[in-house]
Amino acid sequence: MTSTVLRQISSQDGEVDRETLWQARYGRAPVPALPSEWNETLEVLLSHRSSRNYRADALPTGTVELLVAAAQSAPTSSNLQAWSVIAVEDPERKARLAGFTGGNAHILAAPLFLVWLVDLSRLREIARQHGNSGEGLDFHESFLIGAIDAALAAQNAVVAIDSLGLGSCYIGGMRNQPEDVARELKLPPETVAVFGLTVGYPDPAVETDVKPRLPQSAVLFREEYGTIRPEDLASYDDAMKAFQQKQKLPLSGWTSVIAKRIENAAALKGRSQLTAILRRLGFPLK
Numbered sequence: 382m383t384s385t386v387l388r389q390i391s392s393q394d395g396e397v398d399r400e401t402l403w404q405a406r407y408g409r410a411p412v413p414a415l416p417s418e419w420n421e422t423l424e425v426l427l428s429h430r431s432s433r434n435y436r437a438d439a440l441p442t443g444t445v446e447l448l449v450a451a452a453q454s455a456p457t458s459s460n461l462q463a464w465s466v467i468a469v470e471d472p473e474r475k476a477r478l479a480g481f482t483g484g485n486a487h488i489l490a491a492p493l494f495l496v497w498l499v500d501l502s503r504l505r506e507i508a509r510q511h512g513n514s515g516e517g518l519d520f521h522e523s524f525l526i527g528a529i530d531a532a533l534a535a536q537n538a539v540v541a542i543d544s545l546g547l548g549s550c551y552i553g554g555m556r557n558q559p560e561d562v563a564r565e566l567k568l569p570p571e572t573v574a575v576f577g578l579t580v581g582y583p584d585p586a587v588e589t590d591v592k593p594r595l596p597q598s599a600v601l602f603r604e605e606y607g608t609i610r611p612e613d614l615a616s617y618d619d620a621m622k623a624f625q626q627k628q629k630l631p632l633s634g635w636t637s638v639i640a641k642r643i644e645n646a647a648a649l650k651g652r653s654q655l656t657a658i659l660r661r662l663g664f665p666l667k
């Protein structure tokens with residue numbers, strides 16, 4: 382296994398032990414009975430962590446094309462392929478885009494910044510060429526399809542990135558000032574940047590760790606929705622504090638942080654205006 386991430390987590394004999402990966406993902410929770418099958422794909426998925434510090438090195442020629450092939454291999458609603466991506470490498474453009482996100486210095490540090498778009502403009506044009514108005518694109522449903530397609534495509538690229546020993550970080554801050562982003566990237570109507578993705582070689586001097594996730598009992602229900610047990614949230618707060626301690630971050634846990642993140646409209650950092658902004662960018666959103 383060549384991934385840098387996996388090398389960091391590998392046991393001494395070079396084998397990535399799935400119990401170690403499981404416990405990193407769930408903060409030392411007991412490992413349930415699992416199927417005996419195990420492979421490198423699962424190792425890459427369970428080892429994922431975002432990287433926000435990069436080496437200055439350029440990416441090998443063809444990396445963008447390889448990542449886009451991985452992205453285009455994702456499933457897509459009705460094969461509509463209602464997304465596009467813009468590869469940004471120009472440092473000045475990256476700096477302007479970072480400015481629209483309210484910071485995110487990792488956009489500047491990364492040699493490559495991929496901006497993922499909901500793209501209904503191509504479909505509108507195709508409908509016109511076939512003699513109809515493409516009325517179906519006017520509805521919220523079509524915007525949602527574009528957002529789902531863009532997310533699936535980008536996440537396939539992230540898995541490819543992780544498998545290559547590269548690092549990445551999504552940038553939702555692309556939605557803070559979507560009209561400025563649209564002007565910068567010369568987007569046509571009915572396209573919008575839904576998130577960015579920084580890509581580069583992780584800086585080995587900055588240790589990253591797998592960030593624990595909620596216990597499965599809080600997210601996995603069988604047959605019908607269940608109840609969320611307070612002890613699951615408490616144990617996750619503890620797991621996050623252990624992660625934060627390792628990363629030398631303030632020990633805030635999780636529940637108090639996310640409660641603040643969704644507290645009110647102001648907490649959305651301008652994104653509470655998104656519906657009106659999307660309409661101005663040409664999405665009817667009926």
Ligand SMILES: Cc1cc2nc3c(=O)[nH]c(=O)nc-3n(C[C@H](O)[C@H](O)[C@H](O)COP(=O)(O)O)c2cc1C
Pocket residue numbers: 429430431432433485550551552553554555576591592
């Ligand atoms: C759609 C999306 C938007 C995100 N936006 C940002 C961002 O603007 N800045 C940032 O540093 N991280 C951002 N992230 C990264 C998340 O904070 C990160 O994935 C999460 O904390 C889990 O950590 P992990 O990826 O290391 O497991 C974003 C992630 C997603 C999926």
